[in-house]
Every structure is written in structure tokens, then in C-alpha cells.
Amino acid sequence: MIFPTTFVTVNKCGKPILKLLLQLASQIHDQTRDFDLIITRLDDLIALATEKFYAFPFKDVPPCWRILFREASMLRVSLGPLQREEILDEIVKTIDMALIMTGPPPSETGQAEVETLFNLLQDINDARSEFEHEERPIKRQKLGEDTFPGTTSFIPPVSRPVPRMAAPTFDQFEKHMQHPKDTNLGPEPLIITDTLNHWPARNERPWNKPSYLMSKTIGGRRLVPVELGRSYVDEGWGQKIIPFRAFIRQYVLRERDSTGLATGYLAQHDLFGQVPSLRQDIAVPDYCYTNPPPPHPSSPLAEKHSKHLQLDEPLLNAWFGPAGTISPLHVDPYHNILAQVVGKKYVRLYAPRESEKLYARGIEDGGVDMENTSALDIGVLARWDGSDAERLEAHEMFPLFKDAQYMDCILNEGECLYIPLGWWHYVRSLSVSFSTSFWWN
Ligand SMILES: O=C(O)CCC(=O)C(=O)O
């Protein structure tokens, strides 16, 4: 079904395009339709919309082309017989591409339709796996028992540890935020232990098993956006959208044929909006419903934050990747509970009042706003990465950095880190790692 708001938007692509879309939509249920011709025409529309994704920076792609892409893709999948393997691949790919490029359908009915369709595809996949299970029991059993390798990479020393507290109550946590030790500093970071023990993701729905994650993503067919390269500020950094199965095999498990591949990181992605069954494996910590104090005045994002970006509900993101992923030093306009579900990470944190010494990037070539990201490479400055020459050069370029005070920690599996709004953070995974962040304000 096509909604009236869709007409209005798609009309901006041009009347003939809207007319063609409506014609195709009406022919779908017509028994005498020319199946191949409808498919060809829908593919034409999808190709036309796809061109626009390359013609503009992603955020500037006009809504009419995004909506055209989504509607044509949805019609395209509603035509397919769902039983054949390659068709299953193709359908999942088409809808996921539309979801990732254009966001979830705007109406609740639209969202419910997409969810029903994915549930159906999941059932078809599960029925097939059952059959394969009878055919090839050994292989399946082996996969089911595997967990991600526990190997860790180099572990940076911790010099100014973030304090730990075991499962504080809501009131204790609110007190930590509202009444900091140093009132000039505002709330400080805190590691919260023992609150994730009952999450299904750490028990009967284990995120540390590749086979479990595959089973929830239609056999690993669901598409995910992956950041490629050491860190998003490095040259040659890029992004691609690939099936979850390929991401796990090539970038997380680094199975054969993966040598030479860059580090891949499924970073800051609303995986739980996209795959609701994974959302059921976790819970928003109660701490995200406490009332935070107003932002610290020296926070670069304080002003921005107080005017815009008010959230009604916590914002969830998935961060999943191998050892060695790096999120460069940056600051977010939210308070954050970063929950470590699988593996461990090193995190270094700088208070808002250190901002002057951290060299925010500002607006870069091409108008990209990098105000929330530091020009510093903590790995190089701390001697963990790069050469001595690079480190000396960095210290020369950023002379104030040596006086910046920080806190740091190893965030272990099952722990949460509270990152107060305005605190700069650098995050480095030390093993295969799956974290979820909960941003709120
Ligand atoms: O875990 C990471 O790599 C970065 C997490 C982060 O920056 C955040 O949750 O705001």
C-alpha cells in the first residue's frame, strides 16, 4: 500500500515518475500482469533513485529519491516467490538497503509490515536450516558451540583509573550525577559492575556465539554498515554495507581470505531498530531515566545540546568488531551508558574543562563538521602506535596536550561505563568486542 504522504513526496521526482510508480503498484495484484515487465520497470526506478545516492553527499539526498527507492524496493520484494535461496538473499538485501539508506518507514503500519515480512523470511530460513540440520548434523553442532576467540591484543596500562561501583541503586546513581565531588567539574565517569548479569545477551541468547547472531539475522543475510580502516579520521577510511555473515566471517573471525583486509567495525549503528529480535536480548539501564544536571559551561557542545537534540527516549547503538578497532577522541551531546556485552575495551576520558588542550577539528574541507572530534591521535601520543618521529611531531603540533588530565580504564565484559555529557572519550577494543551504548539527556 502506498500512503498519500508518499505521493506528495515522490511527486517532487517528477510527475511521470510518480505516475509510473502508481501504475506499477496497481498492477501488482492484477492476475493478467506482465510480471517481467513490472520487475524491469521497478528495477529502473530503483536504479534511478540509486544514482541520486551517488550524486549528493548522503545526508543531502533529497527525500523524494529516498522515498522512491524505498517504495520501489518494497513493491519489488512483494512480487517475489520467497522459497528459492537466491531470492531470499536478494529480498533481504533489497529491503535492508532501503532501511539503511532511508531509515524505517514513517508510519507504524509501514514498520509493522516490514517486521512481518522479515519474520516471514526468518521462518523460511529457519525451516530450511531444520532440514539442513537433519542432513548435516555435525557441521551445525560445531558452529553452535563456538564462541568468539578470547584472544586479546596489547593492553594499554591504566594510569588514572575510573572508580567502580557494584550495581548502584537509581538513587545512588542520581546522587553520583547531581552531587559530584568537585562541583566545578560536574558528574564524573563511573564503571558500574554487576548490572548486566541477567541480560539474555549474556545468558540464554548469547552474543558471544557467532551462530546465535547468525540465527537472529536470517542466517546472517541481514545487511549492516561497516566502517573500514583503523579509525574514521584516517586517510583511506571508508564504509560499506555487507551481509552480517560476511562481516562476522571476514572482519570479526578473520577466516581465510581475510588477510590484507582493513579493520572492519560495525560502529554506531541502530542495529536494534533494524533487527528488533536482538533488541529483546538487552534492556535499557534504569540509570538512563535519571535526571542529569545541566551541561558543564566549558563543554563545547553545551550550547548546542541545550537548544537541540532533546531525546524523548534513550538512543541505542551497536558497536561490534574485532580487536583493534579505534574510536578516535571525540565528544557526544548526550550522557552515555556504554554496556560491554562481549570482550573488553580500553577507554580514556577527558573532562569538558580540558577541551582547550584537545584540539577539536572544527569545520573541515567540504564543509564537514568535525567539531566534536579531536585532531589528536591518542595511540600515537601515548606511544602505542606509530613511530617516535610521529609522536614527537604530534607533541610539537599540539603542545598543550601534555598538560591535559584524564581518567582511563579497561572496561571488562559485563561492565558498564557512564560517560557524562561533554566528556571526551577515546575507545580501543582489546579483543572481539560487542558493546551497546545508551545515550540520553
Ligand atoms: O565503543 C566505541 O568504539 C565508541 C563508543 C562511543 O563513542 C559512544 O558510545 O559514544
Ligand SMILES: [Fe+2]
Ligand atoms: Fe562517543
